[in-house]
Amino acid sequence: MTVGVPAEKVDSAVDTKLREAQKSVRLNGFRPGKVPMREVKRRFGDAVRNEVLADVMRESFIEAVEQESLQPAGMPGFEATKNEAGQDLEFVATFEVYPDVELAPLDSVEVEKPVAEISDADVEQMIETLREQRSEYEAVERAAQTGDRVNIDFKGLKDGEAFEGGSAEGQNLELGSGQMIPGFEDGIVGMKPGEEKDIEVTFPEDYQSEELKGQAVVFQIKVNSVEAKQLPEVDAEFMKAFGVEDGDLEQFKAEVRKNMERELKNAVSGKVKEQVMDGLAQAHDFDLPEALVKQEIDRMRQQMMQQFGGGQQFDASMLPEELFREQAQRSARLGLVVRAILEKHEIKPDADRVKARVEEIASQYEQPEELVNWVYSNPQQLQQIEGAVLEDQVVDFVLESAKVEEKSMSYQDAVKPRDQQG
Template sequence: MQVSVETTSGLERRVTVGVPAEKVDVAVENKLREAQKSVRLDGFRPGKVPMREVKRRFGAAVRNEVLADVMRESFLEAVEQEKLQPAGMPGFEATRNVAGEDLEFVATFEVFPQVEVAAFDAIEVEKPVAEVTDADVDEMIETLRQQRGEFEEVDRAAENGDRVNIDFKGLKDGEAFEGGSAEGQNLELGSGQMIPGFEDGIVGMKAGEEKDIDVTFPEDYQAEELKGQAVVFQIKVNKVEAKALPEVDAEFMKAFGVEDGNMDTFKAEVRKNMERELKNAISGKVKEQVMDGLAGQHEFDLPEALVSQEVDRMRQQMMQQFGGGQQFDASMLPAELFKEQAERSVRLGLVMRAILEKHELQADADRVKTRVEEIASQYEQPEELVNWIYSNPQQLQQIEGAVLEDQVVDLVLESAKVEEKPQPYQDAVKPRDQQQG
């Protein structure tokens, strides 16, 4: 088999492969003989159709089928012979395809880039340092009470935190505008659900009361015609409800898995969950910064085939998140929405692969076991989940992948510039993009 390799541009390769005529012709002949045994044609007994008739009717289709197989097999042999690493599927073109003559075809594809792993000492990481205090536990219990509170109608003026049922109509220059009216809408005051000034204007109103509120739409409001516009809302309050919070009693604790109704046990359980959340939040922030550092350190061409695959994966993921049905074609989502994120993901994947190869890292079995047990501990029958994960290669592979990422992060942190930043629990568990400064 003759093979020549040409670099057309960047990561693209054009491989020309010559395959001996005998290999193709023998395969075609064998396939036609197999077909002859089962071909049924009028005027002939089953299995007795003459070969010339089989060739006349099916020869071209069989040859095309054989060519596809031969090109695929020969391509795999060629890339192994030339020590190439294809990224994505190749495109095939038969440039000489005549029975009795050597086959020649061209395969065009991209290869994986050569990634030189940079030193990690230039990467800077700010690591949050926090602990769960008694006050944090008390605040969390209060949050749990708020989440389980129920609204009850009251006969008084509305206050922040109350829920009101309202009719409203928005007027701009005395005329109603689209989307500015509703009837019987529930609104929790202080939630920030409406534009600035709207909810504040309702505070102090009672059921049955009507009032006009002057507000100005923000300059960055989504509706172009309302940006920065002064409007009047005619408000009618139908009902005022206050939130009644449950007592932290045995029944309340039981809802969170504490059966003995003991306050110390409950607080210990809340603290344990908060500490797990804190650990995961800190780990996630550190990992995010390490990944940012690795992505910024490594510049190289990306295989477009891999980027396209990642874009398609992200499209499908978005469809699942928003409940897109089978009638919705994911390809309708513009690739530009995902391209930057997809390129970062592919770049990091290739960098991680290079680091794993350079440092010969394998998923640490003990860390995998610990991760599996941590996941299982959140379920009622953890032993069953542990057994299921270990018997499910796909699930186990995902966990091993996550552990390997953690091992790479640890490796980077050994050399990176790490600055510890003490902060309260609430700040430490907030996503990075929600933190001040």
């Protein structure tokens, strides 16, 4: 976009700034505030004009895009093509715009919706899982069994020579956890505290170390101790840890089932939403503004740094763009498609759903009413929740036209991530 600005607007702004500067400029041989204007212009004129140009071009650009009803994506680049005192300024603004998104038919979206019931056996299995999570280990003098925790020293030898990363002392290992390469943990089963043994194993073909892929090695192992897993009893003390104060077993099971139902609902909702978004992304193909993609890449970089605890000493820009580009493109595309659906069908945040979402979040805190009041008095937090609710409303809107097929499955399969389902 080429933009013209009258000379008077630029020159007037330059003169104003120079007069302001004249009042505070200090130069040898002149009293404060008495430096001649010609000297101020000679010394500071170019710098002041450049400063004014930056402001004028930015303001004129905003006026121009509003006049032309354009939607810039990202920051523009400016280049002054005519820039002489006393003459009209002319500059070129280079920028990307949001594309016009033509919505595809929503009946092209296909969704497989999990349908599952929570059986009594599922509840019992969940209780066993809770017991496992609160298990403790006790030292035993018998031979190690699968499920035991052993403390071991080991040294790996390849062709009789120790190899890097193949040795450790005092390492705890749960037998059957699959933490070590195939054959390693099985070789320890049956060993007693104080026993030493050599085991022969072969590294997998897909092992990360090129030198060890598919290689046969020997591990010299010493078992220092064996500990058996002790599961807690489902008694009053155990139930109290989960909010059941009176130790009533049926109430405890009801509470477990309630939590499982919430988990199932969230899992099904998440899988359906993921499929809807996949369908929308596949159904729409248009050029993306690179500025939007870069914004998404920067957001994902920062998110990864937070997840891995990156501090100020680590620069997020060191993470390569290509690591995030494909996901960033998908996210940017979906953002534009969702916005187009919201605008075309005039979908606004449902106040009742927003309130329900706020209350659901607040219910996890000791004083939920205080959190509810805080969210509604904090526009930024409220806007985030409204955005999440709007996404859910878009999903519901798409589902009205999408091809939805229900698929019965077990509770365990229904709550698994999609990429882990059989």
